[in-house]
Amino acid sequence: MKIITTIKECISYLETCSRPLGLVPTMGAIHNGHKELIKAASKNNSTIVTSIFVNPLQFGPNEDLNDYPRKIKADLTKLQGLPIDLVFLPSTEEMYPDNFSTSINVGPISNLLEGKSRPGHFNGVATVVCKLLLITTPNNVYFGEKDAQQCLVIDKMVKDLNIKTKISKVPTVREKDGLAISSRNIYLSKSERCSATIIYKSLVLAENLYLQGVNKPKLIKNAMSKLIKSVPLAKVDYISIANPSNLKELGVLEDNALVSIAVFVGKTRLIDNIYLKRIP
Amino acid sequence: MKIITTIKECISYLETCSRPLGLVPTMGAIHNGHKELIKAASKNNSTIVTSIFVNPLQFGPNEDLNDYPRKIKADLTKLQGLPIDLVFLPSTEEMYPDNFSTSINVGPISNLLEGKSRPGHFNGVATVVCKLLLITTPNNVYFGEKDAQQCLVIDKMVKDLNIKTKISKVPTVREKDGLAISSRNIYLSKSERCSATIIYKSLVLAENLYLQGVNKPKLIKNAMSKLIKSVPLAKVDYISIANPSNLKELGVLEDNALVSIAVFVGKTRLIDNIYLKRIP
Numbered sequence: 001m002k003i004i005t006t007i008k009e010c011i012s013y014l015e016t017c018s019r020p021l022g023l024v025p026t027m028g029a030i031h032n033g034h035k036e037l038i039k040a041a042s043k044n045n046s047t048i049v050t051s052i053f054v055n056p057l058q059f060g061p062n063e064d065l066n067d068y069p070r071k072i073k074a075d076l077t078k079l080q081g082l083p084i085d086l087v088f089l090p091s092t093e094e095m096y097p098d099n100f101s102t103s104i105n106v107g108p109i110s111n112l113l114e115g116k117s118r119p120g121h122f123n124g125v126a127t128v129v130c131k132l133l134l135i136t137t138p139n140n141v142y143f144g145e146k147d148a149q150q151c152l153v154i155d156k157m158v159k160d161l162n163i164k165t166k167i168s169k170v171p172t173v174r175e176k177d178g179l180a181i182s183s184r185n186i187y188l189s190k191s192e193r194c195s196a197t198i199i200y201k202s203l204v205l206a207e208n209l210y211l212q213g214v215n216k217p218k219l220i221k222n223a224m225s226k227l228i229k230s231v232p233l234a235k236v237d238y239i240s241i242a243n244p245s246n247l248k249e250l251g252v253l254e255d256n257a258l259v260s261i262a263v264f265v266g267k268t269r270l271i272d273n274i275y276l277k278r279i280p
Numbered sequence: 281m282k283i284i285t286t287i288k289e290c291i292s293y294l295e296t297c298s299r300p301l302g303l304v305p306t307m308g309a310i311h312n313g314h315k316e317l318i319k320a321a322s323k324n325n326s327t328i329v330t331s332i333f334v335n336p337l338q339f340g341p342n343e344d345l346n347d348y349p350r351k352i353k354a355d356l357t358k359l360q361g362l363p364i365d366l367v368f369l370p371s372t373e374e375m376y377p378d379n380f381s382t383s384i385n386v387g388p389i390s391n392l393l394e395g396k397s398r399p400g401h402f403n404g405v406a407t408v409v410c411k412l413l414l415i416t417t418p419n420n421v422y423f424g425e426k427d428a429q430q431c432l433v434i435d436k437m438v439k440d441l442n443i444k445t446k447i448s449k450v451p452t453v454r455e456k457d458g459l460a461i462s463s464r465n466i467y468l469s470k471s472e473r474c475s476a477t478i479i480y481k482s483l484v485l486a487e488n489l490y491l492q493g494v495n496k497p498k499l500i501k502n503a504m505s506k507l508i509k510s511v512p513l514a515k516v517d518y519i520s521i522a523n524p525s526n527l528k529e530l531g532v533l534e535d536n537a538l539v540s541i542a543v544f545v546g547k548t549r550l551i552d553n554i555y556l557k558r559i560p
Contacts (some may be wrong), residue, residue, distance in 0.1 A: 104441075134441055
């Protein structure tokens with residue numbers, strides 16, 4: 001497993017690698033979710049690159065950029081046993097030199113849900129992912145479904161800008177009690193960690209209501225909201241039941257829907273989602 | 281000379297072409313300026329692609345998108361005799377399908393001069409050039425120095441987004457009387473065409489004053505402005521004397537400066553520029 005910190009060396013190393021090439025972009029704090037991405041990548045690629053880069057552009061001024069877990073040594077140890085050829089580990093200055101000023105906006109979809117709660121977030125995501133894709137030129141890139149809107153934003157960018165990479169989405173990995181695995185879970189105190197299970201429970205509730213034939217998103221949202229309110233440490237940021245392609249809120253449930261939720265558990269903001277599909 | 285209208289076929293055709301590959305992006309209405317770009321490209325590349333695409337994204341709502349000269353047949357005839365392997369000729373729908381929504385902003389430099397007079401112009405330029413570069417993946421791309429700010433904007437985008445293409449700038453081609461060749465020159469009536477020569481004359485005046493030791497941009501701008509005012513059909517939009525790297529206006533002339541000018545001649549808006557360099 002080679003470790004490279006400069007863009008120039010990364011490009012040069014990958015010029016002669018065997019194809020297909022798979023990229024798994026991460027912000028470090030490697031967990032089982034990332035491992036599933038790498039596992040998925042290893043099935044379809046001859047060369048696997050993992051990037052570790054905490055991207056300042058996607059954090060708002062009052063967000064957790066400074067607190068975001070950075071554990072490079074532990075990360076590299078965790079990655080050692082996995083089928084990875086290259087870890088691309090650039091510094092902030094390497095990715096964003098002093099006069100860096102370009103930004104990519106993918107349009108309306110980036111202003112909903114996470115984009116509404118975190119203005120500018122998806123411009124930062126799109127910009128860094130574009131850079132990573134153009135530096136490493138992978139055939140395939142892997143993202144987790146936990147960040148469903150991020151997948152849509154990147155999908156849009158790749159299509160609109162004619163980037164020659166196929167995007168693969170990997171199902172959300174969960175703890176035994178259902179909590180979606182996230183680098184931010186380490187922020188949770190013991191009681192918050194316990195309270196956080198309500199997030200997935202609310203999604204399962206949504207699915208059950210849907211399967212029972214409730215077709216008014218409003219009723220489902222109210223039930224989810226009520227459930228979460230029963231947990232004192234949890235506070236809903238948003239609940240959305242939307243068209244999974246364009247994230248437009250649904251007035252009546254259709255055959256496909258994406259239920260997305262953002263919840264503050266103490267000071268920690270967590271997101272999760274579930275796809276609703278009519279069983280044929 | 282092959283002609284291809286779809287992105288898919290273009291990518292497929294270029295996959296096996298011999299390298300280096302040079303791209304000359306145009307909006308058609310091929311003139312001697314374009315021919316110089318193609319000539320420059322032919323010196324350093326094994327395969328030459330010219331794109332013809334009138335990019336709606338770079339026109340403002342009150343600009344000349346509908347009037348912009350489109351003469352595909354005449355263009356293809358002109359290109360026949362030149363060392364071109366492929367003409368990429370996509371439709372608007374091919375480049376911007378119905379739900380297209382991504383935009384690239386390269387930051388402060390795109391808000392000055394042309395960007396100030398034509399809000400959104402450089403987002404449109406950056407977006408289409410990014411697409412063309414990612415579709416054709418050229419080793420080299422060629423732009424004319426007449427659009428000096430465009431060159432800077434594209435340079436910034438390519439560096440910031442790690443696009444693997446080298447940008448080459450080709451000196452402005454002029455008519456015998458000095459008027460910079462532009463597709464928009466055909467808009468000019470006979471008397472306007474005659475008046476338009478004042479643009480280059482004003483740039484030559486700037487250069488002469490500079491070489492005579494005048495080092496206050498304000499004095500030079502005033503002299504240029506006065507000269508242009510002497511021509512009734514011409515009206516200055518802006519005159520700039522700026523740092524050629526970041527386009528910041530200079531208070532005192534340095535060893536390098538870019539004099540840029542935009543002038544309405546009748547209803548036609550023309551731009552031109554000249555680099556001032558201290559003779560060592």
